[in-house]
Amino acid sequence: MSKMIAVNAGSSTLKFKLFEMPAEQVLAEGVIERIAMPNGHVAIKYGSGQKYEITTDVADHEAAIQILLDQLLALKIIHNYNEIDGVGHRVVAGGEFFDKSVVITPEVLKKIESLAELAPLHEPANVLGIKAFQKILPDVISVAVFDTGFHASMPEKNFLYSIPYEYYEKYQARKYGAHGISYRFVSQRAAEVLQKPVEDLKLIILHIGAGASICAVNHGKSLDTSMGFTPLTGITMATRSGDVDPSLLALVMQKEGITDINEMIEILNKKSGLLGISGVSADMREVEAAQAENHRARLAREIYINRIVRYIGAYLAELQGADAIVFTAGVGENSVTVRKEVTDQLGYFGIKIDQEKNNVRGEVRDLSTPDAKIKTLLVPTNEELMIVRDAQALSQTK
């Protein structure tokens, strides 16, 4: 028996689960959310039902990692870091270099650091997490589990952009997608709910959190996904723009006196999406609360819903139908109204949910009406379980 921890740094959150392995028993789990936003929040469950919760501003991911390390000891979840026998880290971008989970050696870490431009909001936080744990546990196995790995199955016609081919050959300029750890978990869990082998299913999974993307999963494999070279494109997100016409950037830069393209891309990453449209918040809960009186908050939600509907339509065409659409991640698991408003627009395809069944948060559930042609499922994601399983498997081969 051993204790292994899974560390999952998202754009607005740091999540962790400490497992007893190989039993996969969760000894403690927690989330530090609203990182770099007002009213950050820390919630940790541990022991026999104990809870630790505080509201405190969390400046950045470095501060979040420090809170995690401090609370592991302060709450006596462990008495000494040496009780941890292995660490698994979510790493968002593996490029074309990593299509599978790997043990983090100094060379691997260097390679991950060099891929930062493929996930500018995430990779630096992932690297911080890796280094922080390596510092306190230098002799313990540490494993990287990549978000892009699941999308290695995408065919060329889907991952290539319609730009000169030589850019792909020279710079691997292509779509990589993200949220693959989540898609791997959710597609398997959805297959269990549908009581069919995943190989027999066509699924459209909506991973909608602060970062948000959609994946067309054909026979258990990623066929296409909405995020691109970086996790910036696709649908509207908390602070990210999703798809925009790049020509627009030249105009905005010229008018606003922005001379550095990276500054412009940072605006698309950090000041756009729900935040940029509504001017209220990046947090869907606050945008929802404001929409009754605030036109721009309402508009932000309408655009958010529209982009999801648009991609579902595209993926229904690409997959030539689907067995189910599946909601997951922060918004997908918790927002009854987003699920309602998305599915309300998909009746044409035979997607129909029961509003009573939909009145739920964070539980596995089939939301469909009996006459729905395509099912709608709610499947909470569990990226940490996927991470720890890979860490455990690699620790056996070490």
Ligand SMILES: Nc1ncnc2c1ncn2[C@@H]1O[C@H](COP(=O)(O)OP(=O)(O)O)[C@@H](O)[C@H]1O
């Ligand atoms: N009850 C809720 N209603 C609507 N949105 C919610 C609710 N609870 C959480 N969220 C949204 O979930 C998002 C966080 O999603 P999550 O997947 O945990 O984050 P990350 O993308 O950082 O991994 C936040 O932007 C928050 O607005």
Ligand SMILES: CC(=O)OP(=O)(O)O
């Ligand atoms: C890739 C990505 O956007 O991740 P998250 O949703 O965790 O921010």
Ligand SMILES: [Mg+2]
């Ligand atoms: Mg996430």
